Amino acid sequence: MNQIFYIFRKDVRRHWLEIVVSLLLLLYFAWKSPILWSPEPPFGPPRISRLLFGFVGVALCLCWWFLIVRVIQGESLVGDRQFWLTRPYQRRWLLAAKALFIISFVNLPVLVFDVVILPRAGFPPWHHVPGLLQGQLLLTAFLIVPIATISAITDSLAQFLLVLFGVVAYIAGLSWVVGQIPSASSASSEIPSTVMFAVAGGACLAVLVLQYFRRDAWVSRGVLLGSAGVIAVVLTAAPYGPLVERAYPQVPLGSLNPAGVKIEKNDKASETKYPVLGKTLNLYVPIETYGLVQGSLVVVDAARLTIYAPGGRAWNSGWVDSSHTLWPGASRYNQTFEVSSKFYSSTAGSEVDMRVELAVSEYREGPAQQITVAAGSFRVKNDAICSLGTGEYSNTTSLQCRSALNEPAFAAHLDPVSTTCTLPDRTWPSLQDRRNSGNSSADFGGGAGLFPVRPFDIDFGAATDPSGKNPVSIVCPGTNFSLATPALFSRYRLGTSINGIHLTDYRTYSY
Numbered sequence: 340m341n342q343i344f345y346i347f348r349k350d351v352r353r354h355w356l357e358i359v360v361s362l363l364l365l366l367y368f369a370w371k372s373p374i375l376w377s378p379e380p381p382f383g384p385p386r387i388s389r390l391l392f393g394f395v396g397v398a399l400c401l402c403w404w405f406l407i408v409r410v411i412q413g414e415s416l417v418g419d420r421q422f423w424l425t426r427p428y429q430r431r432w433l434l435a436a437k438a439l440f441i442i443s444f445v446n447l448p449v450l451v452f453d454v455v456i457l458p459r460a461g462f463p464p465w466h467h468v469p470g471l472l473q474g475q476l477l478l479t480a481f482l483i484v485p486i487a488t489i490s491a492i493t494d495s496l497a498q499f500l501l502v503l504f505g506v507v508a509y510i511a512g513l514s515w516v517v518g519q520i521p522s523a524s525s526a527s528s529e530i531p532s533t534v535m536f537a538v539a540g541g542a543c544l545a546v547l548v549l550q551y552f553r554r555d556a557w558v559s560r561g562v563l564l565g566s567a568g569v570i571a572v573v574l575t576a577a578p579y580g581p582l583v584e585r586a587y588p589q590v591p592l593g594s595l596n597p598a599g600v601k602i603e604k605n606d607k608a609s610e611t612k613y614p615v616l617g618k619t620l621n622l623y624v625p626i627e628t629y630g631l632v633q634g635s636l637v638v639v640d641a642a643r644l645t646i647y648a649p650g651g652r653a654w655n656s657g658w659v660d661s662s663h664t665l666w667p668g669a670s671r672y673n674q675t676f677e678v679s680s681k682f683y684s685s686t687a688g689s690e691v692d693m694r695v696e697l698a699v700s701e702y703r704e705g706p707a708q709q710i711t712v713a714a715g716s717f718r719v720k721n722d723a724i725c726s727l728g729t730g731e732y733s734n735t736t737s738l739q740c741r742s743a744l745n746e747p748a749f750a751a752h753l754d755p756v757s758t759t760c761t762l763p764d765r766t767w768p769s770l771q772d773r774r775n776s777g778n779s780s781a782d783f784g785g786g787a788g789l790f791p792v793r794p795f796d797i798d799f800g801a802a803t804d805p806s807g808k809n810p811v812s813i814v815c816p817g818t819n820f821s822l823a824t825p826a827l828f829s830r831y832r833l834g835t836s837i838n839g840i841h842l843t844d845y846r847t848y849s850y
Contacts, residue, residue: 342429346436347443350410357406358444364399368789369452371395376460376741376794396789403445404486408499410440411490416550434551441483446475453791460792461716461724462743470744474788480540481787488543491550492559513571521657522579525641526586526698531577535570542566583641583658583698584832592829593701595637595665599630602695602837603671605844615684619677622845624695626835628670634704636750636825637665638779639697644676646842647692654682658698665699666775673848687843696834702779702825704750712738714816723747725797727814735812738797746795750777752821753799759817767802774799774813779825 351358371392414433453471454464464471489506493499517523546559591597603625624644631637639661646654656676663672674695710719716726719740728739755770762770776797799820801810
């Protein structure tokens, strides 16, 4: 046990400069963290401060990586000529000493940072202990363990950088290959991604154990190469299309049904105005929806376009990401699809049939809470605080909020006619529909502990005159709105078709 503290003290003496630099960077990061959730003008010194804050965040992560590499390679695990092999080190104590060092100068400072920042933003830390621990887990899994693993199979900083470059190239190349596979970037990637993280995490932990207890670098490198091969096979051979169809059954299990979804006919584009360039081009398909019950919202997770051309020819886009949110009442959005230029050119002059399928997640809202907008900061949930502010690219007000460790799931609704703002005319058409804003699912983890306070907006838009111009704010002190927490109700798949259209009509974004 004494060996742990002996090695620990030796590492502190040897790497005191890196420790001091990392702590100073973290102090500056903590000092400037309110930039993330404090509304500031888009131009001038505040924008420069945000840019500098981003550079400091990157420098802090690089400093931690350098510190981890140096402390692990201080007793190199590669080769058999290291001085420390002649000392009576027990491998388990060596591993424990390195872990203690990293916990003391990476994990613990981040935990202290979180505990200090949360009350500064108005959130008691003791109410968020599970989130703080989850942030530490994410910090260890994504920032510490991969760097420690590469450090354990290299014996110098140059080797480390070479292997790191290879890892980055592998990730970039694999991402490009997977991006060429139809449906791979949609909701179907959840299972392959889970397998990928499980294999990568297990391989990293196995390598650390192998290196500290057997010191067999070639076996460890073989484990990493084997896991890289397994990940490549899983991501490139996964049946992405069937995975979507299994996760989203064809029979609707919610309030949205095929009769409530239709493709809108569009005739705004022309063939001569938009020449065909490149291997692919974008089609913008306007989709109208209606029929959702009150108290529900639907998120379109993925969409698939199939085009049927004369002569029995057909083209399929595969499932592509969507992330559009649909609310009760009439709704309209544009879904973008990349279409093969060759297929498009061969069918541009002909009438074709088009079918769009949607993979959706439906959420149902819980009991609603009535909120009154205050002049200053006010609490909208137990873990969220809001205040009135002006958006970066807008002159109208919205609610600029912050939450502890995650952006909460919420569904907010406002009746614009009941606003306390001074309006030129309350009969404007833009005031007659209920306004909605929300986020269907919470995002946990606090950014691996580095972003314990998460900013988000509740934006109900603005009122406009009948011409659609001259926006006026509809959220002011005293304005009431409702807030509820949505819960997943069901996932399902539905489709709609349109016949006898020209693809040239869908090359322009329809507003």
